[in-house]
Amino acid sequence: MTETAAGTGTQLNRLRELNSLSIVRALRGNPPSTVTELSARTGLSRPSADVMVKALVGDGWATVVEPTGSSVVGRPARRYQFRADAGHVLGVDVGGHKILAMLADLDGTVVHSARIAVTPEADPAARLAAMDAVINDCLAGAGMTGEDLWAVTVGVTGPVDATGRTTLFTPLPGWTGVNPAEHLGARFPVPVLVENDCKLAAVAERWKGVAQDADDIVYLLAGMRTGAGLILDGALRRGYGGAAGEIGALRQVRWLGAPAHLQNCPGLPDTVAADDAAGWVFSAARAGDKAARTAVRRYVRDLAVGAAALVLTLDPQTVVVGGGYSRSADVLLDPLERELRRLCLRVPEIRASTLGDEGVALGALRLALDEVDHRLFGTGLSAPAPPLRD
Numbered sequence: 001m002t003e004t005a006a007g008t009g010t011q012l013n014r015l016r017e018l019n020s021l022s023i024v025r026a027l028r029g030n031p032p033s034t035v036t037e038l039s040a041r042t043g044l045s046r047p048s049a050d051v052m053v054k055a056l057v058g059d060g061w062a063t064v065v066e067p068t069g070s071s072v073v074g075r076p077a078r079r080y081q082f083r084a085d086a087g088h089v090l091g092v093d094v095g096g097h098k099i100l101a102m103l104a105d106l107d108g109t110v111v112h113s114a115r116i117a118v119t120p121e122a123d124p125a126a127r128l129a130a131m132d133a134v135i136n137d138c139l140a141g142a143g144m145t146g147e148d149l150w151a152v153t154v155g156v157t158g159p160v161d162a163t164g165r166t167t168l169f170t171p172l173p174g175w176t177g178v179n180p181a182e183h184l185g186a187r188f189p190v191p192v193l194v195e196n197d198c199k200l201a202a203v204a205e206r207w208k209g210v211a212q213d214a215d216d217i218v219y220l221l222a223g224m225r226t227g228a229g230l231i232l233d234g235a236l237r238r239g240y241g242g243a244a245g246e247i248g249a250l251r252q253v254r255w256l257g258a259p260a261h262l263q264n265c266p267g268l269p270d271t272v273a274a275d276d277a278a279g280w281v282f283s284a285a286r287a288g289d290k291a292a293r294t295a296v297r298r299y300v301r302d303l304a305v306g307a308a309a310l311v312l313t314l315d316p317q318t319v320v321v322g323g324g325y326s327r328s329a330d331v332l333l334d335p336l337e338r339e340l341r342r343l344c345l346r347v348p349e350i351r352a353s354t355l356g357d358e359g360v361a362l363g364a365l366r367l368a369l370d371e372v373d374h375r376l377f378g379t380g381l382s383a384p385a386p387p388l389r390d
Contacts, residue, residue: 016052019044021377023052024061024082028107032065032079053080060086084109087150089372090138091364092131093197093357094156094180096120096171096225097275099130101138102361106150108207108369112142113361124174128183135184146188151371153193153364154180155200157225159243164194168243171225191371193364195238197221198245200363201353202229203236205320207366209359210351214317218310218348222303222332223323224275226255228310236367247306258302265295282328296331304339311344322353 019042026041027033033041039049056062063083067076084107093100100115114137118130131154139145158170164181166172181192202219205211217231228245230237237244248255262278267289272280284292307319319340325332329352340347353359 019048019052020056020061023049023056025377027053027056027062027080027082028084030082032081034077034079036077038080056080082107087372088142088144088148089365089368090135090149090152091200091361091366091368092135092152092154093200093360093364094127094131094154094172095197095360096157098357099127099134100358100361101131101134102358102365103138103142103144104365104369106369106372108365110362110365112138113358114138114141120171121173124172124178127172127175128178128180131180132187149188149190151191151193151368152184152188153195153200153368153371154184155195155197155360155364156180157197159241159246160194160196160238161242164192166196168241168246169249191368191375193367193371195364195367196227196229196242197360198227198229199236199238200229200361200367201322201355201359202231202320202363203366204355204359204363205322205353206231206234208362209320209353209355211318211320216314216316216318218307218314218316218319220303220307220319220321221323222321222325224259224278225323226258226303226306228306230310230314232314232316245310247309253306253309254302255306258299261295261298261302266291278325279328282325282331285331286328297335300332300335300339304336304343307336308340308343311340311346311348315346316348318349318351320351320353322355322359324357326353327356 022042023038026038035046035050035053038053039046042049053062057064061083062080065079065081067078084105087106089104091102098115098117102110102113104110114134116130116134118127156166157172158166159168161167165179167176170176180194184192198219198221202217205219206217211217215234219229221227226248228247230245247253262281263274265281268277268280281292281295285296333350333352337347337350355362
């Protein structure tokens with residue numbers, strides 16, 4: 001073959017590959033589709049779309065949905081569907097009190113999850129062992145092994161640098177010396193990403209939460225710990241060193257001590273554990289208790305200082321309040337909005353998260369899916385097999 005012929009052949013192969021990728025994009029996230037519908041979505045001719053989708057069936061990327069009975073005269077058109085179960089991704093939330101693992105197919109549908117309680121004082125070895133056990137339970141519950149994974153994302157507390165370490169600060173004892181990507185990379189020959197939990201929670205809100213209609217989002221973690229995650233122009237903002245949104249590190253913002261207003265509320269019974277103090281105070285405030293209402297008001301004022309700084313800087317479409325305290329949104333959101341109106345030029349819509357304690361793990365799944373998409377659509381399409389690390 002001459003050099004020109006070889007070059008032409010390479011170009012034709014690349015053209016076929018691009019056409020296949022366009023069909024995959026047209027199939028994903030859509031109901032079973034006919035060749036005619038795929039042709040219209042991709043701009044390919046009907047014969048080309050037919051050839052491409054049949055090749056994808058042969059390679060295991062698509063399946064045929066056989067026609068069902070119909071009153072329409074003639075044989076119904078054959079439909080094709082993306083094989084979401086061709087691969088799976090894993091999202092893991094390594095928190096202070098729990099570790100949650102969620103397994104999803106390539107359409108983002110969660111197929112299994114597993115969790116385990118851990119103590120905030122657990123050392124790195126114990127926390128890593130618990131993480132491994134949860135992952136094992138999650139995979140076993142779905143009847144899968146590590147070979148079925150295409151990507152893994154781990155959410156951790158604290159800013160995450162480019163190596164996957166939380167080198168600046170984290171409340172998890174000894175965790176600054178831990179490299180979760182390296183630990184899991186020894187088990188799974190696929191991309192292993194590590195990201196801050198607040199940032200992942202923000203991603204989850206835009207993907208499956210209350211901010212799916214927004215491109216500019218400030219996510220506030222309101223709980224025993226206060227933090228923020230930022231989505232701007234539809235993209236997660238990490239910052240140069242992974243510390244974007246860590247405004248609570250500035251003591252003048254008053255986030256570090258904000259939960260203490262709830263934990264030290266006058267009248268709080270001695271029998272109420274520290275982890276349950278906020279819930280008791282919110283309940284008492286809801287019932288009209290004066291001291292509890294004062295504690296909530298002081299907490300909200302401190303929360304609003306940092307929130308206002310972010311709102312004034314970024315001018316987001318919406319502020320999403322998540323974390324454990326978001327379960328008491330009926331007590332928190334109105335006073336927070338009043339404080340922001342006092343402090344800000346324009347107040348965005350304030351919404352309460354509905355994802356509960358699954359937000360971080362869901363955001364981890366979304367990041368893992370994005371990594372898979374980047375490798376598939378960025379480097380080419382082959383028969384379904386885990387895209388290995390570089």
